[in-house]
Amino acid sequence: MPIISVTNLTKTFRFKVKKEGFKNSLKSMFKAKFKTIKAVDAISFSIEKGETIGFIGPNGAGKSTTIKMLTGILFPTAGRAKVCDLTPWEKRQKLAFKIGTVFGQKPQLWYHLPAIDTFNLFAKIYELDMTTFKKRLNWLIKQFETKDLIHTPVRKLSLGQRMRCEIVVSLIHSPEVIFLDEPTIGLDVIAKQQIRDTIKHINKTEGTTIFLTSHDVGDIEKLTKRTIIINKGKIIFDGKTRSLRWDYIHSKIISIRFKDPSFKIPPINGVKIIKRSEYGLKIQVDTSKADVENVLKRIMNKNKIADITILDPPLEEIIAKIYKNKK
Amino acid sequence: MSQVYTAKKSDKFHLFRIFEKYLEIFKISYRSTFAYILDALSNTINYAIRLLIFNQLYIATYSSLSVETIDGLKRSEVIWMLMFVQSFHLSLRLLIDIINDIKSGQISVFLNKPFYFPLFQLSEFLGQQGVKCFINIIFGSIITYFLVGGFNFQITSLLLAIPLMIGTIILAFVQVFTFALISFWIEDSSAIFRIYSKLDMVLGGSIFPPSLFPGILKNISLLLPFANGSFVVGRCIVAFQKDEYTKALILQLLWITFFTSLIGILYKKGVKKLVIQGG
Numbered sequence: 027m028p029i030i031s032v033t034n035l036t037k038t039f040r041f042k043v044k045k046e047g048f049k050n051s052l053k054s055m056f057k058a059k060f061k062t063i064k065a066v067d068a069i070s071f072s073i074e075k076g077e078t079i080g081f082i083g084p085n086g087a088g089k090s091t092t093i094k095m096l097t098g099i100l101f102p103t104a105g106r107a108k109v110c111d112l113t114p115w116e117k118r119q120k121l122a123f124k125i126g127t128v129f130g131q132k133p134q135l136w137y138h139l140p141a142i143d144t145f146n147l148f149a150k151i152y153e154l155d156m157t158t159f160k161k162r163l164n165w166l167i168k169q170f171e172t173k174d175l176i177h178t179p180v181r182k183l184s185l186g187q188r189m190r191c192e193i194v195v196s197l198i199h200s201p202e203v204i205f206l207d208e209p210t211i212g213l214d215v216i217a218k219q220q221i222r223d224t225i226k227h228i229n230k231t232e233g234t235t236i237f238l239t240s241h242d243v244g245d246i247e248k249l250t251k252r253t254i255i256i257n258k259g260k261i262i263f264d265g266k267t268r269s270l271r272w273d274y275i276h277s278k279i280i281s282i283r284f285k286d287p288s289f290k291i292p293p294i295n296g297v298k299i300i301k302r303s304e305y306g307l308k309i310q311v312d313t314s315k316a317d318v319e320n321v322l323k324r325i326m327n328k329n330k331i332a333d334i335t336i337l338d339p340p341l342e343e344i345i346a347k348i349y350k351n352k353k
Numbered sequence: 354m355s356q357v358y359t360a361k362k363s364d365k366f367h368l369f370r371i372f373e374k375y376l377e378i379f380k381i382s383y384r385s386t387f388a389y390i391l392d393a394l395s396n397t398i399n400y401a402i403r404l405l406i407f408n409q410l411y412i413a414t415y416s417s418l419s420v421e422t423i424d425g426l427k428r429s430e431v432i433w434m435l436m437f438v439q440s441f442h443l444s445l446r447l448l449i450d451i452i453n454d455i456k457s458g459q460i461s462v463f464l465n466k467p468f469y470f471p472l473f474q475l476s477e478f479l480g481q482q483g484v485k486c487f488i489n490i491i492f493g494s495i496i497t498y499f500l501v502g503g504f505n506f507q508i509t510s511l512l513l514a515i516p517l518m519i520g521t522i523i524l525a526f527v528q529v530f531t532f533a534l535i536s537f538w539i540e541d542s543s544a545i546f547r548i549y550s551k552l553d554m555v556l557g558g559s560i561f562p563p564s565l566f567p568g569i570l571k572n573i574s575l576l577l578p579f580a581n582g583s584f585v586v587g588r589c590i591v592a593f594q595k596d597e598y599t600k601a602l603i604l605q606l607l608w609i610t611f612f613t614s615l616i617g618i619l620y621k622k623g624v625k626k627l628v629i630q631g632g
Binding site for chain 1: 373376384385388461467
């Protein structure tokens with residue numbers, strides 16, 4: 027039985043439209059015009075317990091709105107959803123005991139107090155037994171290496187340290203599902219890595235279902251096994267994160283280092299030069315038009331090669347293509 | 354290690370656990386307010402200036418009328434009463450904070466927690482306001498003592514005023530929170546509240562005790578929620594009268610019930626209308 031199931035979930039927002047100028051502002055006071063936007067357009071999917079899902083899409087695609095409906099914050103316009111066998115917007119408080127949320131841009135720690143105060147508050151809010159809470163907290167502190175941070179006022183912590191404490195607080199009640207909305211936003215490489223490793227660890231050791239949205243493809247690649255891509259409120263991809271590469275790669279990037287600076291490249295159909303330097307060349311091969319082996323053979327026939335690297339295009343590029351519906 | 358404590362309604366400690374969570378919110382709120390004790394103390398300078406102005410105003414009023422008492426109150430008693438009224442003076446801070454939470458979507462971190470949002474806000478407000486009132490009363494008493502000397506202080510009156518003090522803070526909260534909830538429908542409800550708070554200033558006894566108003570205005574204003582807040586606390590401590598006290602307790606309770614019912618309706622409808630866009 028899926029831990030999250032969504033059927034035709036839809037959310038529309040209605041906005042007042044105002045034209046520029048004083049006259050139009052005055053007009054809109056008496057005869058207002060409204061515009062309706064479908065933020066989420068009849069999406070359906072289901073997630074099994076213990077899965078790690080990357081829920082991605084460009085700005086305004088409907089990611090956060092979906093998360094907010096699944097956590098009971100927003101009421102949908104139409105459709106159904108069950109999270110941990112509960113309808114989120116009907117049983118919001120009951121569901122709160124079973125899920126954890128981290129909104130990267132909306133902190134839940136008390137800013138002027140040390141994080142330990144918020145941890146203790148959450149223990150009471152989630153009606154935890156104090157012995158269980160203390161054991162759990164010690165374990166989380168160890169996992170997230172936050173022992174030295176929890177007694178410092180939150181305002182004095184770095185963004186990365188704060189985010190680690192945010193995740194600790196959201197896991198304090200051992201949720202079955204954790205919704206992470208851009209948890210690595212604004213973090214440096216090391217902080218990101220630390221957070222990714224620990225979330226992965228929580229998923230492995232506790233079987234917590236991870237529902238992650240991020241603009242950072244690294245988060246998706248390193249953390250999730252399945253990716254759902256949403257654009258303009260509709261799901262445009264739902265499959266294995268790994269298969270994103272296989273299904274959508276129609277080109278290869280080849281970097282070549284030559285022994286001779288006067289190297290020559292014959293014109294080949296489907297090959298585009300990306301960068302050229304004294305000894306180096308970077309080309310993109312459209313694999314639907316040219317065969318990588320043949321391209322390399324033709325270049326090697328005319329030049330002496332020092333080194334070759336063949337790479338897939340970055341995942342960002344693949345996702346951007348999917349966003350633009352250019353499969 | 355994954356042990357989830359599942360709250361059960363059959364649990365005999367369930368109600369106690371619910372009480373405990375709001376108590377903890379109250380405690381963290383006053384700790385957070387104490388974290389900026391210097392800020393709270395700096396407000397007392399503003400407070401001291403207001404008391405000085407009132408004192409000058411009432412020196413002029415009593416001398417121009419050439420009377421010892423007005424409505425049975427000496428000048429020193431009026432100033433003491435105003436001190437208590439001013440101690441409960443509310444800033445627009447709570448209202449603006451809630452409006453911002455609703456508009457920015459920060460409310461989302463409260464809505465997906467296992468507590469009732471209005472009760473969370475009340476507990477937080479009691480924590481903040483309790484500390485501020487306490488500081489105000491302590492400093493206000495010192496300043497007023499130096500300005501006008503003491504008054505016929507009775508410890509019984511102070512003890513009897515405690516339920517009124519709690520009622521005053523709760524009544525202030527339910528009024529402010531009602532206006533904050535209007536933000537679910539309109540862009541900025543603080544403008545409407547500003548008009549309301551001016552009425553509160555005039556009819557609530559912040560400048561002039563409503564008991565000194567003429568005829569019908571006095572009778573009407575004493576029934577309104579404005580005069581049944583901090584004014585009745587001041588009146589109870591400075592010039593206790595049993596009839597007034599009982600009437601104030603009943604009226605406070607009625608107004609709290611009225612605004613609480615309004616909150617219940619507005620919150621239930623408003624939360625369905627919530628619009629949060631973006632992360």
